[in-house]
Amino acid sequence: MQAAERAGSALALIVFGGLVTAASAGVLAFALRTRRRPSASLSTISFGALPIAATAQSVLCWWEVGPMPGDEAAGGWALALGGLMRVAVAAQCVIVARQGTLRQRTARQGTLR
Numbered sequence: 102m103q104a105a106e107r108a109g110s111a112l113a114l115i116v117f118g119g120l121v122t123a124a125s126a127g128v129l130a131f132a133l134r135t136r137r138r139p140s141a142s143l144s145t146i147s148f149g150a151l152p153i154a155a156t157a158q159s160v161l162c163w164w165e166v167g168p169m170p171g172d173e174a175a176g177g178w179a180l181a182l183g184g185l186m187r188v189a190v191a192a193q194c195v196i197v198a199r200q201g202t203l204r205q206r207t208a209r210q211g212t213l214r
Contacts, residue, residue, distance in 0.1 A: 111175035118182040121154045125189040147197040155190045
């Protein structure tokens with residue numbers, strides 16, 4: 102029964118990590134498509150909500166996957182998705198930050214794109 106519980110909680114971690122990754126990809130796509138400075142809500146989601154959710158997923162992942170036996174595949178999938186999630190969150194943070202500074206710089210120069 103304990104192995105089934107571990108597999109179920111690893112699956113929940115994979116789903117949670119997938120949701121955070123999908124949300125981060127959505128923010129990234131929206132930030133790349135918009136032609137104006139990031140709004141306050143986009144900045145809050147990008148620099149607040151998604152990094153907090155990613156940190157929570159990482160802590161839960163290590164809490165759950167750490168004591169797993171090495172031959173369980175679910176732990177490996179959870180770690181792989183966790184790495185992908187961290188890359189997606191970092192990329193969307195960088196893109197939103199760069200768009201905000203680029204828009205401010207071009208607005209000061211009088212050549213807003």
